[in-house]
Amino acid sequence: MLGFSLTALRQTLFTRLSAGIGGLLALCLTTVQTIIAAMPPDALPKLRPGETIDAGRWQVAVQSAVVSTQPRDDGYRPPPGMKALAVDIDILNRTAESSNVFGRIFTIDPPIPGLKPDPIHYLMRDRTMLAALHPGLPERVRVIWTMPNQAPIPPNLRLTITAESFKPRDNLLAAPGWFNPKVIAAISLPLHEEWGGGGGAP
Amino acid sequence: MIRLLTRLAGIVIAAALLFAMQRTTPGYSEITGPIPVSGAMGQSIAARGFSFRADKLILADRIRWRAYGRDIERDSSGLWAVVVAEMEGRPASVTANGALWRSASGRRYTPSQRLATAPRQLGANRLEPGLPQRGLLIFEIPREEADDATLLVSLIRWPRLDSEIRMPLARDRTESTDVLDLDGLFDG
Amino acid sequence: MAEPGVAMPNPEQRRFRRRCLWALVLVLPAAFALRGWDNVLEWWHGKDLFERRIAIDGVGQLGGADWRLISLQRVAERPDGAAIVLAELEAVVREPEALARLPCRIAATDAQGRRWLPSFLPPSQVSRLPALRNRPASSCGPAIAQKARSGTVLAIRESFVVPRDAFESLAITISLPAGRPHYLRFARNP
Numbered sequence A: 001m002l003g004f005s006l007t008a009l010r011q012t013l014f015t016r017l018s019a020g021i022g023g024l025l026a027l028c029l030t031t032v033q034t035i036i037a038a039m040p041p042d043a044l045p046k047l048r049p050g051e052t053i054d055a056g057r058w059q060v061a062v063q064s065a066v067v068s069t070q071p072r073d074d075g076y077r078p079p080p081g082m083k084a085l086a087v088d089i090d091i092l093n094r095t096a097e098s099s100n101v102f103g104r105i106f107t108i109d110p111p112i113p114g115l116k117p118d119p120i121h122y123l124m125r126d127r128t129m130l131a132a133l134h135p136g137l138p139e140r141v142r143v144i145w146t147m148p149n150q151a152p153i154p155p156n157l158r159l160t161i162t163a164e165s166f167k168p169r170d171n172l173l174a175a176p177g178w179f180n181p182k183v184i185a186a187i188s189l190p191l192h193e194e195w196g197g198g199g200g201a202p
Numbered sequence B: 001m002i003r004l005l006t007r008l009a010g011i012v013i014a015a016a017l018l019f020a021m022q023r024t025t026p027g028y029s030e031i032t033g034p035i036p037v038s039g040a041m042g043q044s045i046a047a048r049g050f051s052f053r054a055d056k057l058i059l060a061d062r063i064r065w066r067a068y069g070r071d072i073e074r075d076s077s078g079l080w081a082v083v084v085a086e087m088e089g090r091p092a093s094v095t096a097n098g099a100l101w102r103s104a105s106g107r108r109y110t111p112s113q114r115l116a117t118a119p120r121q122l123g124a125n126r127l128e129p130g131l132p133q134r135g136l137l138i139f140e141i142p143r144e145e146a147d148d149a150t151l152l153v154s155l156i157r158w159p160r161l162d163s164e165i166r167m168p169l170a171r172d173r174t175e176s177t178d179v180l181d182l183d184g185l186f187d188g
Numbered sequence C: 001m002a003e004p005g006v007a008m009p010n011p012e013q014r015r016f017r018r019r020c021l022w023a024l025v026l027v028l029p030a031a032f033a034l035r036g037w038d039n040v041l042e043w044w045h046g047k048d049l050f051e052r053r054i055a056i057d058g059v060g061q062l063g064g065a066d067w068r069l070i071s072l073q074r075v076a077e078r079p080d081g082a083a084i085v086l087a088e089l090e091a092v093v094r095e096p097e098a099l100a101r102l103p104c105r106i107a108a109t110d111a112q113g114r115r116w117l118p119s120f121l122p123p124s125q126v127s128r129l130p131a132l133r134n135r136p137a138s139s140c141g142p143a144i145a146q147k148a149r150s151g152t153v154l155a156i157r158e159s160f161v162v163p164r165d166a167f168e169s170l171a172i173t174i175s176l177p178a179g180r181p182h183y184l185r186f187a188r189n190p
Helices: A002-038 B002-024 C011-046 C123-127 C140-145 C164-169
Strands: A052-055 A058-068 A082-093 A106-108 A120-123 A139-148 A156-167 A177-193 B035-038 B045-047 B049-067 B070-074 B079-090 B100-102 B133-141 B150-153 B163-168 B174-181 C050-055 C059-062 C065-077 C082-093 C105-109 C153-163 C171-175 C182-187
Touching: A052 A156, A052 A177, A058 A156, A082 A156, B035 B045, B045 B163, B049 B163, C050 C059, C059 C171, C059 C182, C065 C171, C065 C182, C082 C105, C082 C140, C082 C164, C082 C171, C105 C153, C140 C153, C153 C164
Parallel strands: A058 A177, B035 B163, B049 B174, C050 C182
Antiparallel strands: A052 A058, A058 A082, A082 A139, A106 A156, A120 A139, A156 A177, B045 B049, B049 B070, B049 B079, B079 B133, B100 B150, B150 B163, C059 C065, C065 C082, C082 C153, C105 C171, C171 C182
């Protein structure tokens, strides 16, 4: 009688424990995740102008930044009442596919008030809009944002670089793709005014 | 003891089987992917919705054409690969925008969009049955991706359960030149 | 395979299990039918399955209108062997609501089963044709989308680029969401 109840007790204990361990593990994991998410983000690696970085799909090197009101040698003309902030970059498609999703690489942080989002990309080789970048073919590209003429220009432009990581099989279609955008680096550039850039506020 | 061992073996075998199945199960995108149609250069190949024939491949450092009274020249940090081909909608009118250059290393290049005004580009116009269109598929590729490439042709870039022609680009139908005049390709 | 201590199912349970298995033969197809019914309907209303042959000068009913092919003419020829063909149609609206559903599919077909979709003809090219200069018409989509009142006569014009030799056997087909799976085919020798 005693032996029987002991076995039963052991079994109950065992089931409860094994069920409990799983739950405990899950609890620990979520706690750790919450703590990590709440921690202040690591200081981003700082890039120098001209330094090359692998940012997911792209390999980029930011060269310089310029603000101008005048039509420029690349044929770009800011709309009336607007000035253009142009950032020159060297960019290479690291993926295995031709791609046109280069619009999400840079974020201006801290943002410049009055700046219109969604920059235009210029292919300097042709002095026309950039349509696509092909794997293994590096290009010099000018990224152009526009802002009202009166908007003040900060002395420095800080850009953060976002990278996605490659997944050979995604969860939905088991197809290869690039996911989980993450800010991986930052760069500060002195902001020159050029081409008679007296169009700013007095 | 023996029973325990057999049970353990059973579990191991089942795990191995499940793992093998998980590794070898084709993904949804593979099951519903393109249906390959293979063919060689010079042959007319019939796919679902269109037929295609590639006559030659010209590799050039620069290409040149005339548009709106201006001579336009485009260079590249790699090479221009120009496929001279003929295409026809069959049995109905179609638009075919799915050409790809697949290099030996597996990279996939879409036709260059740096040539908006260049003449006779396939994919720009609709293909009508009975009226085969002779034209060009122009790719910009790195120099090292030129050899042993495969041309993929379908109606859209990501064909799903639809034909995709896979054509190895033969060396004996490949020419090389420094500057290629696109307008000169169709004179005479 | 029963473990010691697990009771064997009694005959009643076994009978119940067997019935359940047999029920699958009925339940599975029923489930497929219920789940797939919408798809079947969509397929049925998306396909051109049944042809209504109409003489070239006849009147055909489809999708809430009476359709007539006014003319089918070769208006120009191109050096590459193509002919530009113009089809003029007339639709008398009977049920405006049903007719206004898009898309409208008009096509030209020939005896070999080749099928041409309407092509856009620049207005300059249309106005050069004296017969058409004073006859306003639009393509099928805009014409039926305006939801004209019952009795209105819609003038519809579509152009096709076809090989010259195909013109002789050319027929015009009309397919509308409200009319499918039926479609009209105006042919010279029905």
